[in-house]
Amino acid sequence: MYGDHKQTTKSKLNYQFQDAGPQEFLSWALKNYENSIVLANSLSAEDTTILHICSKISKNFRVFILDTGRLHEESLQFLEECRSYYKIPIQIYFPQAEDVEAMVQKKGLFSFYESISNRKECCHIRKVKPLQRALKGANAWITGLRREQSDGRKEIERVEWDEANGGLWKLNPLLSWSWERVLEFVSENKLPFHPLHKKSYPSIGCQPCTRAVKDKEELRSGRWWWESSGNKECGLHEKT
Numbered sequence: 708m709y710g711d712h713k714q715t716t717k718s719k720l721n722y723q724f725q726d727a728g729p730q731e732f733l734s735w736a737l738k739n740y741e742n743s744i745v746l747a748n749s750l751s752a753e754d755t756t757i758l759h760i761c762s763k764i765s766k767n768f769r770v771f772i773l774d775t776g777r778l779h780e781e782s783l784q785f786l787e788e789c790r791s792y793y794k795i796p797i798q799i800y801f802p803q804a805e806d807v808e809a810m811v812q813k814k815g816l817f818s819f820y821e822s823i824s825n826r827k828e829c830c831h832i833r834k835v836k837p838l839q840r841a842l843k844g845a846n847a848w849i850t851g852l853r854r855e856q857s858d859g860r861k862e863i864e865r866v867e868w869d870e871a872n873g874g875l876w877k878l879n880p881l882l883s884w885s886w887e888r889v890l891e892f893v894s895e896n897k898l899p900f901h902p903l904h905k906k907s908y909p910s911i912g913c914q915p916c917t918r919a920v921k922d923k924e925e926l927r928s929g930r931w932w933w934e935s936s937g938n939k940e941c942g943l944h945e946k947t
């Protein structure tokens with residue numbers, strides 16, 4: 708558990724920004740963590756929204772995506788669309804080749820379907836370790852997490868301390884937005900929109916582990932759909 712000082716700062720900031728919209732909060736964050744703040748972009752509508760807002764405020768931040776090697780072709784095409792639209796360098800982090808080779812040689816290319824521990828191992832190698840490299844040296848990172856996305860995300864706060872990923876601030880500017888509000892913002896601002904969102908994928912991950920959802924299903928229920936219960940996260944957003 709982290710110390711009292713971090714806890715006090717977190718409480719103070721969450722109180723200070725409790726009614727702030729994403730623009731106000733991100734203006735503060737980009738100024739406060741100038742040149743040491745990174746935006747994790749999963750190519751979702753949430754992240755294109757945040758990237759749009761940030762790019763109107765400052766250029767003093769980094770943007771990265773994690774290419775796990777198992778993304779949809781549509782995601783790779785959309786990444787290129789985002790690169791030319793935003794005109795901001797988007798860094799791409801890949802898993803370490805030797806980690807992937809060792810896992811695949813031992814367990815095959817679809818080990819994640821066999822058990823939760825295999826699935827978590829794959830997410831750790833392809834997502835968590837590259838994330839930790841992407842966050843190295845940063846004092847804060849920005850995510851597109853929203854409370855509405857799943858039961859496991861209902862308790863997220865605007866400002867959190869992320870000990871699991873090396874000890875830095877984690878900022879969730881869209882935490883209270885609904886999916887409809889995100890779609891409205893994307894449409895109002897004519898932002899690029901991932902083609903799979905149009906095909907009933909509100910949450911997009913790796914191709915073998917994501918499917919479309921039906922009306923009224925939880926927004927993240929298409930992720931690791933074969934796992935029946937529990938907190939379906941890939942390890943990027945571990946609670947500490």
Ligand code: SF4
Nearest residue numbers: 819829830833913916
């Ligand atoms: S989502 Fe699936 S393919 Fe992607 S890293 Fe996790 S287990 Fe591996």
